[in-house]
Amino acid sequence: NGEFLIQVEMPKETPIEQTNQVTQEMENYLLRNPEIVSVYTTVGKSGSGFGGGSTSAYLAELSVKLVPAEERLLGSDRYASQVKTDLKKIIPGAKITTAPVGLIGGANQAPIQITLQGNNLDSLLSYSRHLIDVMEKVPGTAEVKSTVEAGNPEIAVEIDREKMASLGLSLDIVGATMQNAFTGNTDTRFKDGDYEYDIRVQLDAFERRNQEDIRQLSFLNRRGELIRLSQFATVTEASGPARLERKDKITSLTIESQVVGRPVGTVGTELQELIAREDLPRDMTLTFGGDLENQAEAFGSLGAALITSLLLVYLIMVALYDSWIQPLIVMFSVPVALIGAFLALALAMENLSIFSMLGLIMLIGLVVKNAILIVDFVNQLKEQGVPSREAIIQGTMERFRPILMTTIAMVIAMIPIAVASGAGSEWKNGLAWVLIGGLTSSMLLTLIIVPVVYRLFDKAIERRRQRQRAQAQLATA
Incomplete structure (x- = not known):
């Protein structure tokens, strides 16, 4: 969205006058960059990053607004990382962190959050320092810090x-x-x-x-x-500690991390695997929060919606085809589309977000259409007396052109959304990449999978009919 926050923490004994002088030096550096439109500074208070609005003379926060995305080479997260590196060289005595700005203003919550709970604060602080060292080893993590710090x-x-x-x-x-x-x-x-x-x-x-x-x-x-x-x-x-936290009446602290250059889900999975191998003290509990928790909750309901959509599509086709077998053949086009959707997300380095899940639900209806075109046309040819094998080959070849035309039209329509870089575009990019990848793989693989599956089911049905005829002849003989 073209904005980010710079949070400054000086040594605890620093007076507000010195903190103000440091932020003025930072303002002078920032405003010399042509990519920066404005800088709004708050000295003596951190509006969000240091404990949700804590007031201290040694804290400061700078809100930086950038030019539109098309007028700069780097995204706001990459630009913030570069600015932080430069400021650390200019202000060596300050602890400087950056955070993205949320849709409603203020710092976005860290995508990776790990909450530690225990009875002894000193033990929590000691183990949190160990966890921070572990988290910093995972590629993609940045600004790893604890919400409760001693000193x-x-x-x-x-x-x-x-x-x-x-x-x-x-x-x-x-x-x-x-x-x-x-x-x-x-x-x-x-x-x-x-x-x-x-x-x-x-x-x-x-x-x-x-x-x-x-x-x-x-x-x-x-x-x-x-x-x-x-x-x-x-x-x-x-x-x-500068602050104390309790969750469910138990002493706690939270370790937060931003994610740069890699999908949050990938980084989160690696962290979970790495931390699972650590020996957690018996008197402590560890839970994951942030985007990982939000995704788990959202994906639970969206996963149910995805399964419901599959079931409804299948039942509607059962009613239309008056058959349980042929809708099953059509449904084989869904897995090949999901392969392409996830591959496109991985290649584009996009997260499996709520919008991506909505794209998957949309994808089901779109890719089933390709299989329906093939199956329906093959059925028409068989009714005209064309043998099964020839009907499948002819039907697939005849339907290739309309499938290709509709898929290419949809993919081209999604490309501007997929490559958009304006404010808020990251929310929609994932949905577009899901549709592009899913439709492309469906177009290529449905033309192979659906005819093959149709032929296998057709042979199985024909063998069953032959056995039934043979049994009927034996019964009448």
């Missing part, structure tokens, strides 16, 4: 409960005092006429700049004495 600087306060109790303090008092110091409270209100305003009371920023300031925090105990935090607690620097 967020924090100050840990470890309280000695015995000392705290001996000094006349409780966890309620300590917790409330520390909350007031760092986040403040709005228990007090100022009323001005009909309007009320919250008054936030909290510790001055200059008095909570470092560990020593925090150690000097004062708490009022039950006896009215001021007790410092350092008297009953240890204050240390630590690092922890």
Whole structure:
């Protein structure tokens, strides 16, 4: 669709001013490229990629709009990959990732998603790093990352409960005092006429700049004495995850990956086979999401529709031919069409998407038509007294021209859709390639398969009739 996002993550302690300066350098580089129309930057917040709208001074997001597809050589995903490589050279200290833009704006969800669940976050983080290394070995994966990452600087306060109790303090008092110091409270209100305003009371920023300031925090105990935090607690620097995730009340994280240069289904299958060989810790569960999950759900219903369409076509022909055998001969044209459809998708490097599945359902009606032309004409010749073998040969040759004309017309009509490169064209390309491949293979192979199958069934029916006549003669003798 000609748009992509660049997501920037600086070191966690980076102030917003420095993040802004970095994004300005990136803007200057991007806007020098003639393929880029505009760049929209958000500093201090990531709208989608870093946890669905998290706000932090070290995060930034740039939305890049490209010229129309016919005015550039590369697709938006390939161009984004190239831009990322160049920006990493210009901004060596930043973690830069790119993501495609969805149809309704915002970053598209990653096509490959693996969700890990377990009771211990540290174990999940450790195993996720191993899985990321495994995923990066699969060709086609890009921007492999975890939604939960450690390294967020924090100050840990470890309280000695015995000392705290001996000094006349409780966890309620300590917790409330520390909350007031760092986040403040709005228990007090100022009323001005009909309007009320919250008054936030909290510790001055200059008095909570470092560990020593925090150690000097004062708490009022039950006896009215001021007790410092350092008297009953240890204050240390630590690092922890920037965000926490839970699924079904269980600690979880998701590993995401974009796919470039290969079909999502192919990459997903290779990943599933590779991960299946890994030893998953007993206290963890692993599930696949993203496009793999969506395809499985969509293909379940579309697969049922495909089977239903085959059954309906067969039953309608049974009613028209007044036979169970001849519709079965016609249905042999469907497998040869599916071979061509899947081969065309593979050669065009297209995914087996929902639109491709719709193309397969359309293909059934189109390819059955070719077989019907042959079978119906052969039946007419046999009714005129032409022997079976000669009728099959003559009928196939006579019907070759109309089959060729209708197939070529349909294939030529699909070519503009198959090779289209405009905005949103990737949604329709797969459908066109399915029809092109299926119709082409059907045209070539139906002219061989259907006559052969017709002849085999005809011989079997003739032998059965001969046996029945022989048995009837023996019975009357």
